[in-house]
Amino acid sequence: MKAFKKINTNEHISVLYVEDQIDIQEELSDILSMFVDEVHIASNGKEGLEVFQKINPDLIITDIQMPVMTGLEMISEIRKKNKTIPIIVTSAFNKTDYLLKAIDLGVEHYLLKPIMVNKLENCLNKIKTYLFQQRELEAYQHYLEDRVEEEVVLREAKEALLIEQNKSYEIGQMVSVIAHQWKQPLHYLNLLIEDLGMEYDYQPLTPEYIKDFIQKGTNRIQFLANTMDNFLSFYKTNKNKTNFFISHVVKEVALFLEMSYKSQGIHIDIIIKDDYALYGIENEFQQVVLNLINNAKEAFDGQKRIDAKITIVISIDEKKGKLTIKDNAGGIKYENISKIFQLEFTTKEGGNGIGLYLVKKIVEERFKGSIIVSNQEEGAQFELEFNINEGNKNV
Ligand SMILES: Nc1ncnc2c1ncn2[C@@H]1O[C@H](COP(=O)(O)OP(=O)(O)OP(=O)(O)O)[C@@H](O)[C@H]1O
Ligand SMILES: [Mg+2]
Structure with a gap:
């Protein structure tokens, strides 16, 4: 099987943690810092929403019951903009009806208060695995898109070159045809001019002779010019699409x-x-x-x-x-x-x-x-x- 290139994805995780009870907030944010790289705190849903817009975190942990704006109201607003960000809600065991609402809002994780460190770690690990897989997939998709784009550009360049090569070959052939075509009239013009010289040496040039000379000469010159015109117009490069018979x-x-x-x-x-x-x-x-x-x-x-x-x-x-x-x-x-x-x-x-x-x-x-x-x-x-x-x- 073909081995795919390992794509390096970043493993940095930032968390938005929303909790109104200061003691719990302080304790959990310390614990969280052990497992993730950045913890941003907010004390109610409204603040949470503002921080979310500002930092665009990878994960949200939120309490449900809070003043000003509840956790559920905040989640509902966030879901309008981001349907996939993982959210953990924290709730007391007797508030299961809130949890059901949270599930409706696409919340897949919850932790019962008081929060046990091992449960939190488990939950964070699951989410991290999911996030890293998503990032790897995205990076791989970008990598593939870039490769396809590169290949297309290369192929187009190669084909354009082939067309040009083939054309130059045909042009080369045609130039030799033209050279061949030109030989005879050039030779004729040469004879015509030599003849004029001899006529001039031995007898007076009559108007008839001159008229005939001009006619035969221009005739051959016209032929030479036409051959060249045909060649040039035939090889004009026009890249426009048209209807043609x-x-x-x-x-x-x-x-x-x-x-x-x-x-x-x-x-x-x-x-x-x-x-x-x-x-x-x-x-x-x-x-x-x-x-x-x-x-x-x-x-x-x-x-x-x-x-x-x-x-x-x-x-x-x-x-x-x-x-x-x-x-x-x-x-x-x-x-x-x-x-x-x-x-x-x-x-x-x-x-x-x-x-x-x-x-x-x-x-x-x-x-x-x-x-x-x-x-x-x-x-x-x-x-x-x-x-x-x-x-x-x-x-
Ligand atoms: N009308 C034909 N009668 C017999 N053989 C032909 C005819 N047309 C093509 N062929 C065969 O097909 C081959 C490939 O043709 P193609 O035009 O692709 O290349 P080519 O004529 O050999 O080279 P060029 O790239 O200069 O055109 C030819 O070499 C020839 O053997
Ligand atoms: Mg050929």
Whole structure:
């Protein structure tokens, strides 16, 4: 069994002692000081109430019959504020009707006058045990609450880091796609400028030539700028929750990835049967789609298929919003299929094994959806499902 950390609780006990008879008061307070740490005295119920409010004692010992305010009246006032503080009433043996009233007020202990020291000690010991247990329980509860809070903070920080890592990895990949995309137009611009130089050397520049030069040049520059704009707007971090159409995200991601897919001969087919809106952080959903499409793309690595295809279907089935992403890259090995959502499971050289872990987390926790994977005839298929009952919002 797991050993729990011993919680240190304080064992200090303070007592409020209320008694109007001075001789008894003096005698008992001396005896009490032997068993507890602090004894505060009051001579009637009213005074007792004032001291109670001032010092908030751990325990009350009170006589019943007193001038100004009786012990029972005082207890009744105290119980309005504190339902659990242990109270001992002291009473003569012929006043049992008072004791019954005291029991009604939640008094669990009484001592018959004259008070015997051993009886008092017994009674105090019982109450101390109870108080120490209560304190230990409370301290342990605080300790647990602190631990839970710490764990939650740690877990959130770890997840935020994972999301960032995964994102930086994707950004890294995209930067290389952009660099690749830029090479060709830059090369073209270079040729255009060289050509201008040669034209200028050998023949006079005609207005037509200049017009054509400007048009071709700005055209390529526009292309370069657009590629960069797309990249920046795609990676803008917006943490606000909104309603967004699923088709919008899928199209945006597909368009963004298009250039890198085309160059690999992979075709992306988007079929929108029924569109629906999701509610949440759009950027996070983008990451889901991006990871799933990227995994499909990476599954084609090293293959020389001429019909490589990723099919994405958006539909509504029995009031559930669905998103299916499948490829024809051969599927996932039988022995791996149960592990692919685990953190750091990867079969790729240089892979992180973060992608699908995050996908599942975002789908289930942020969008209250589900994701299942299966192998179809030609490749892997990921099916996502969301509740869309409340208007068009997923709940
Ligand atoms: N469409 C797919 N076809 C075949 N195998 C897949 C497919 N999608 C995922 N897998 C398998 O699941 C594993 C885990 O995928 P996951 O996206 O979590 O990590 P990864 O792609 O290896 O690394 P990264 O963290 O860079 O995404 C992959 O290594 C791969 O073996
Ligand atoms: Mg991946």
